[in-house]
Amino acid sequence: MRIGDAKQSYEADEAIWTSQTQKLWLGFFLLILLVFPFVVDSYLLYLGCLVGIAVISTTGLNILTGFTGLISLGQAGFMGVGAYTVAWLSINTALPFPVTLVLAGLMAAAVGILVGLPSLRVKGLYLAIATLAASVFLHFIFAEWESVTGGMGGLSLEPAHLFGLTFQSDFMMYFIIVPLAVLMVLAARNVFRTRIGRAFIAIRDRDISAEILGINLLRYKLMSFALSSFYAGIAGGLFAYFYRVVTPESFPLSMSIFYLAAVIVGGMGNLLGGILGAAFMTLVPEALKLLTAALTPFYPNAPVFMSPMLEIIFGALIVGFLIFEPHGLAEIWHRIRRFFRLWPFRN
Amino acid sequence: MDWLFFGEISLAGLAMGGLYALIALGFVIIYKATRVINFAIGEIMMFAAYLFLAFAGGMEMSPWIALPLAVIGGSILGGVIEKTMIRPMLGESPISVVMVTIGIASILVGLVEFVWTADPQLLPNFLPREPVFIGELYLAPKIAYGFLIGSALLIVYLLYFRFSRGGVALRATASDQAAAYSMGINVRRVFNMAWVFGSLAASLAGVLVAATGGLSPQFGIIGLSVLVVVIVGGLDSILGALVAGVFIGWLETVAGAYLGGEYRMPATFLVLAIILVIRPYGLFGTHEIERV
Numbered sequence: 181m182r183i184g185d186a187k188q189s190y191e192a193d194e195a196i197w198t199s200q201t202q203k204l205w206l207g208f209f210l211l212i213l214l215v216f217p218f219v220v221d222s223y224l225l226y227l228g229c230l231v232g233i234a235v236i237s238t239t240g241l242n243i244l245t246g247f248t249g250l251i252s253l254g255q256a257g258f259m260g261v262g263a264y265t266v267a268w269l270s271i272n273t274a275l276p277f278p279v280t281l282v283l284a285g286l287m288a289a290a291v292g293i294l295v296g297l298p299s300l301r302v303k304g305l306y307l308a309i310a311t312l313a314a315s316v317f318l319h320f321i322f323a324e325w326e327s328v329t330g331g332m333g334g335l336s337l338e339p340a341h342l343f344g345l346t347f348q349s350d351f352m353m354y355f356i357i358v359p360l361a362v363l364m365v366l367a368a369r370n371v372f373r374t375r376i377g378r379a380f381i382a383i384r385d386r387d388i389s390a391e392i393l394g395i396n397l398l399r400y401k402l403m404s405f406a407l408s409s410f411y412a413g414i415a416g417g418l419f420a421y422f423y424r425v426v427t428p429e430s431f432p433l434s435m436s437i438f439y440l441a442a443v444i445v446g447g448m449g450n451l452l453g454g455i456l457g458a459a460f461m462t463l464v465p466e467a468l469k470l471l472t473a474a475l476t477p478f479y480p481n482a483p484v485f486m487s488p489m490l491e492i493i494f495g496a497l498i499v500g501f502l503i504f505e506p507h508g509l510a511e512i513w514h515r516i517r518r519f520f521r522l523w524p525f526r527n
Numbered sequence: 528m529d530w531l532f533f534g535e536i537s538l539a540g541l542a543m544g545g546l547y548a549l550i551a552l553g554f555v556i557i558y559k560a561t562r563v564i565n566f567a568i569g570e571i572m573m574f575a576a577y578l579f580l581a582f583a584g585g586m587e588m589s590p591w592i593a594l595p596l597a598v599i600g601g602s603i604l605g606g607v608i609e610k611t612m613i614r615p616m617l618g619e620s621p622i623s624v625v626m627v628t629i630g631i632a633s634i635l636v637g638l639v640e641f642v643w644t645a646d647p648q649l650l651p652n653f654l655p656r657e658p659v660f661i662g663e664l665y666l667a668p669k670i671a672y673g674f675l676i677g678s679a680l681l682i683v684y685l686l687y688f689r690f691s692r693g694g695v696a697l698r699a700t701a702s703d704q705a706a707a708y709s710m711g712i713n714v715r716r717v718f719n720m721a722w723v724f725g726s727l728a729a730s731l732a733g734v735l736v737a738a739t740g741g742l743s744p745q746f747g748i749i750g751l752s753v754l755v756v757v758i759v760g761g762l763d764s765i766l767g768a769l770v771a772g773v774f775i776g777w778l779e780t781v782a783g784a785y786l787g788g789e790y791r792m793p794a795t796f797l798v799l800a801i802i803l804v805i806r807p808y809g810l811f812g813t814h815e816i817e818r819v
Contacts, residue, residue, distance in 0.1 A: 251625075298800075298804055301803075301804065301807055304621055304622070305564050305621055305622070305625060306758070309754060309758055309799070309803070312751070312754075312796075313796040313803070316792050316796045317793060317797075320789070320793045323789065324789065388818075437633075440626065440629075441626070441630075444623075444626055487645070488636075488638070488640035488641040488645075490637070491633050491634070491636050491637030491640065492634050492637030493637075494633050494637075495629075495632065495633030495634035495635075495636075496630070496634060497630070498626055498629065498630030502616065502626055502630070503612065503615045503616065503627070
């Protein structure tokens with residue numbers, strides 16, 4: 181059982197990491213992240229990169245949906261904006277990749293503000309449908325504005341370069357994606373210790389009350405949209421450098437739903453939940469692939485049923501978590517932690 | 528401009544719009560009674576159409592027996608969904624309930640692919656084949672007869688909800704749940720019935736649309752067009768569903784014919800975006816005033 185936890189100053193109360201043990205575990209976790217690419221095979225490395233990208237995008241959507249209460253079906257569209265920005269810049273300019281990535285984020289944020297504009301007038305489900313409209317328009321632009329986006333064929337780009345290093349392999353990409361993911365989650369955590377983040381949460385809990393308390397709704401809702409799409413843009417940019425090809429079909433509506441599902445399964449309004457949800461939702465299809473491969477010798481038909489099974493499991497996870505565990509994986513995690521923390525004195 | 532061509536395209540669009548109106552009516556019934564935005568309506572349509580395929584194609588029943596069976600199957604599906612997955616979400620935030628329907632949509636797509644594979648299918652033809660002429664304008668027979676069957680159900684629905692006991696119960700529940708409950712209306716039953724009737728309308732429309740355009744697990748995408756219809760018309764307005772359904776069906780077909788198929792969705796979503804900015808509650812919807 182944890183003892184000696186009395187806080188004696190506001191700084192201590194506000195601290196992100198409250199105890200030595202927590203810092204120790206965190207250091208241990210970061211060490212694992214660092215060692216991970218050196219010890220695992222290329223498949224796990226690839227998965228690690230995918231999870232990293234998903235964590236960034238899910239954290240972005242969590243800021244908007246989980247913390248500000250604005251549901252968005254446009255996350256894939258914003259990622260597409262980021263990916264196309266990176267692809268276009270790396271083909272047509274000589275900017276180094278950190279600059280293109282930041283520009284991708286800013287570009288997506290600008291589009292996000294534009295999409296967020298109706299959010300003062302419409303909210304809740306109407307807003308979700310407005311973002312759905314935005315993603316339809318974005319997909320249309322990706323497919324039809326051929327001089328910039330390359331039409332249905334999309335764009336192919338060169339691997340990222342910096343200081344004479346070429347980030348071509350998954351191994352090299354890992355060292356861009358994962359540190360960036362850690363950094364961006366930390367940044368998000370810090371946002372919610374500031375006035376801006378608190379304003380987001382106030383808007384989520386009751387927007388009219390928040391307005392009466394002096395929070396400028398339009399401004400903070402747009403800020404939330406901008407921040408969220410910035411994350412999506414960065415994730416999209418990384419996606420572009422990772423696969424090095426960007427097409428309109430890379431960012432379908434089902435991808436937006438995937439991220440929304442990741443936020444829900446992880447736990448809305450909980451950054452740890454976003455991380456867990458992103459990792460879980462990315463790894464479930466891969467686990468199913470492994471299972472299918474294992475079953476194929478006994479049931480030759482197994483691969484045929486994999487894709488429908490995936491759809492069913494995906495849907496069942498969303499429905500199941502919403503009905504039985506609305507606070508998501510984060511709540512399960514807390515429950516486990518509580519068990520150990522209270523250990524000998526439970527009951 | 529070729530007016531004959533425009534007339535024929537418009538006619539086909541209006542007929543398609545009639546089916547949209549029917550689906551939108553199903554959507555609005557569910558929304559009015561239970562305040563649930565049903566993203567799975569396209570998949571319920573798809574499920575009923577596949578049932579029809581199984582009865583008429585697989586078991587070689589007469590299409591006129593298979594059609595009611597498929598529609599009943601679709602309505603039962605709606606009722607089961609309500610009982611098992613929507614009822615437990617009562618009182619949760621609308622976002623969560625919408626996500627549940629999205630999850631249901633995914634499950635239905637998976638089930639259909641599981642049983643019937645992902646390949647596109649053709650429904651056995653059961654509608655008369657003689658071309659239909661209205662004045663000089665040609666209309667494809669499948670679309671014309673689909674429109675007729677759809678409108679027949681539409682009229683039955685309108686009369687039912689206007690005059691019958693069940694219809695009054697539904698409208699009472701929609702306007703004030705607590706009052707309806709205290710007047711002895713079985714609100715739970717109304718919820719369930721709304722899902723059954725809504726899915727029934729969607730199922731019939733599903734079979735008719737699939738009969739004209741073919742069937743695949745991606746069929747549910749039509750749900751997006753219906754979403755546009757109900758938002759433009761107003762989520763809780765039956766009149767809105769009818770007007771907007773016909774209009775959006777027409778617009779989609781005309782945009783598809785003159786600009787190309789890739790313009791269909793952007794054209795209707797443009798109307799949606801304009802409506803959302805000007806009248807967020809839709810053309811005929813109730814403007815809800817929110818209080819703290």
